[in-house]
Amino acid sequence: MKMALTAVVLGLMASSMSVAAETPIYGxxxxxxxxxxxxxxxxxxxxxxxxxxxxxxxxxxQMQLRAKEKGVTLPDAPPAMGGGQGRGMVGVGGMGPGPGRGANR
Structure with a gap:
């Protein structure tokens, strides 16, 4: 049980790091x-x-300034702010037996 939880946590950490690495950077x-x-x-x-x-x-x-110097056009609006980590795994149950699945129905 403890190893399974550790594997889940490590998997989530790795996926959140790869998402950060793949997020587009303005400019x-x-x-x-x-x-x-x-x-x-x-x-x-x-x-x-x-x-x-x-x-x-x-x-x-900084990117707006650099774009102007190089004669390149970038969108005026800054990227959306406050995105954070997101809502997580919405609608996915935990690791317990849950209603109707365990011996304590």
Whole structure:
């Protein structure tokens, strides 16, 4: 039971990290690979949603400036803020027997 729970937790951690790595970065076409890594690290280091939003806003302003310098057009609106981790596994039951499945019906 404990090993199964550990496997589930590790699986969820790995999937959340891969999602973060796959999330598009505003203006990424104007960034080097190293800059994208550093930006993601800043987002991961932010302790609150507000801090992450501030990192995103500053990044958005920097990319707008860079785009203007290079003659490239980027969308004016910053990316949606406060996305966070999402709602998780909505509608999925836990690991217990649940109603109607165990010996205690």
């Amino acid at each position: 990424s076409q104007l960034m080097t690979q190293q800059e994208r890594i550093e930006h993601r690290n800043k987002l991961r280091a932010a302790k609150t949603v507000e801090e992450r939003d501030q990192v995103r806003l500053q990044h958005h302003e």
